[in-house]
Amino acid sequence: MSVDEISVDQAEKAAGGFSFRRFRPSVLPVAAAVLVLVVHFRPWQQGLLEDWGLALAWKQEGFGGYVARLPATLGRPLHLLPHFVGMALSNGGFVGPYAVLTAVALGQLLCAAWALAPVVSSRALRWGIALAIAVHPWWAGGDILRFMPAQVAVLGVVVWLGAAVRFLEGRRAAWLVLATLAPLAGLLTYEGPLAALLIGAFTLTATGRASVRRRLAVFGSTVLVAAAVVAWSAVIAPAISPQSYEGQLVGGLPDPRASVVAIARTMLHHTPALLLALAIVGLIVLDLGFSRRVGRRDAWVLLVATVSAPLAALAYAATSLHLHDPERVGLPVGLAAWLVLCVAAPAITAAAAPRRVVLAVLLLGSVAGAVAGYRTWTTFAEDQQQLIRALEPVRAAAPPGSTVVVADESGRWGDVYLFLPPHLALAMQVEQGAGAAVELCTQPGVARRQPVAEVYPISTTPDCGADSAAGSTGGTTISVGAGPVDVFVRPKPVG
Structure with missing residues (x-):
């Protein structure tokens, strides 16, 4: 805050009024929370696709339906738990599941703002970045119940970010424990963000100023979490339960070239919002590099991570059909780009004009994406x-x-x-x-x-x-x- 701004505040206080500049910072968090609530809490729209089968399972079996379906979801054992918890809250129907979906999205908003607090001094920018992950304008699928497990997994990644940042800042080892457990719980709910998490871990630790030991601890623990989830989902769970979803996919290794081509085709033809988000992050990274607000090595790390973001969709390579789905591709690729933005955020904060531009783009893009997603699912x-x-x-x-x-x-x-x-x-x-x-x-x-x-x-x-x-x-x-x-x-x- 400048000297002039402080003088205005003091004059307002002396006049017996309130300081608008002191009040204004609270507007963005409240407005962001309201937008997240409106976008995600829509129980009157009822279900889409698998939601109807889950609602019928609750009607016929109650919470026992979750246990009965564990053999089919053993590779991701927490997958159906949020939905059944939601139905338990409202004794069936769709009010409870939508309430859980909304709580998860609000959790993403609050946890993202918390995650960036130690390294991003601009409160407005923190909330702008938090709003982007909570309304995910690049990924309309996050608004509906069938992707609630994916939203829980994203929340795990957001908590990982906050815990990892604090550990890298020199705080106690308990933060590293949280940075291990949060993504583990999330990925055992839905594995989709796995590759995005690895891209985020590489970007965060390769650009950090923490000790080598702490950076290796964060990166190593994240890799171990990813490896453990892959081992459980692809090897152990199918051996225990051959009828599991992942058990049906066990076979030959996917064709890497065909997978990359499928991702590129899906993005080019079906995900304009995702392409725009990637382009915006790329432009921000280029600006940081050319203006030298980040060092050359860090600029290259951020650029490589941005260019590599589409590879985050390889988490679905075992099922080629999923690489053709814009909603599934949009989840990990958009999350990877968002993590790059979070790592770049401290440098964005350093210059007032670029910070305002980035904040404006984040807010406008988030609102536009939220409106588009709401209209899409409301029509269906x-x-x-x-x-x-x-x-x-x-x-x-x-x-x-x-x-x-x-x-x-x-x-x-x-x-x-x-x-x-x-x-x-x-x-x-x-x-x-x-x-x-x-x-x-x-x-x-x-x-x-x-x-x-x-x-x-x-x-x-x-x-x-x-x-x-x-x-x-x-x-x-x-x-x-x-x-x-x-x-x-x-x-x-x-x-």
């Missing part, structure tokens, strides 16, 4: 709810053993976030309980327009077939959400 959720409400009276009136056939005329239904089969059937069981089966199909001759599924690509709805309506009753066309559907009730097969 509204479409889903319209179809559910339209089908409820039909299914309620359907005789036992019959099937409610939903024949899509638009080619849109059945996309990944528009009831990819069998999720419409699961959603109707969650909403109405036991009753007639529900089948979603696409009318013959209708071209499928399912852009999310086409990215992978994966199969979606079956063709309805010529006999789908044989002997059916109550045929009607309903215009809902993504497009019109023909709905009819097929009777129970005789014999």
Whole structure:
């Protein structure tokens, strides 16, 4: 704060008023927390994709559903725990899981601001960087429940950053213990951020001014955590539970070249926000280097880390389909870029004009990304709810053993976030309980327009077939959400 600013504050106090400059720093944290809350707490939108199956599992099994699914998730044993804890809080439904998702995002916000406190003197910049990780404008998937485990893993990385920074600052060894346990818990929930964590550890320790011993301790402990998680997920858990998710992936090593090409293709064609985020971090690093606000060696480390950020998506290399998913690629790559920004933040703070520019970009980008993500998932959720409400009276009136056939005329239904089969059937069981089966199909001759599924690509709805309506009753066309559907009730097969 300049002498003039101090004089203004003193004059305001002398006049009996309050100091706006003293009040202003509290506005950004509060506004950031409100934005994070609005973006993540949306229980009225209910579920997308796997969320319906988990809601049905809770309805039928309660918390025992978590234990029953451990053999399938043994490679990441904490994966489903946040979701089941959320459902326990609200006795089922989606209020509890959304509350947990929101708490995790708020935790990221607060922990990121805490993590940077020892090394970034600008309070506003700290909160701007914290807001970026909490609303992740490069990764819209973090707004929805299916990526809640990934958000928990990101929180583990954020806590790792704060603990590692404090240990490198010369504080006691307990911080190194936290820097080991936090990412371990996070990666045992979801392994996606693993490579990003390693990039962050390299960048932090290669540019630090701490003793070599402390830097090696941080880097070594982080590598050991990553190695332990890989050993557990890829070797030990599949041996114990061959039916685990990771057990199904055990086989030949992935093709590194094909994996890198897939990541590049996904980023170039499907992740404009991620490319923009990487470009912004790259420009910041170049500015720091050319202005000599960081030394030449540190500038090269930051630049290499930024260029290497896309390689963080190799955490998914064992499943080539995931390298085609913008949401999965966006998580580790964006996190790696954010960690580079955090390491560069002390040098950004040193010059007022660049600091203001970076802060403005962070705030504008975070708000724009939050709005875009909110609109994306709200549109999908509204479409889903319209179809559910339209089908409820039909299914309620359907005789036992019959099937409610939903024949899509638009080619849109059945996309990944528009009831990819069998999720419409699961959603109707969650909403109405036991009753007639529900089948979603696409009318013959209708071209499928399912852009999310086409990215992978994966199969979606079956063709309805010529006999789908044989002997059916109550045929009607309903215009809902993504497009019109023909709905009819097929009777129970005789014999």
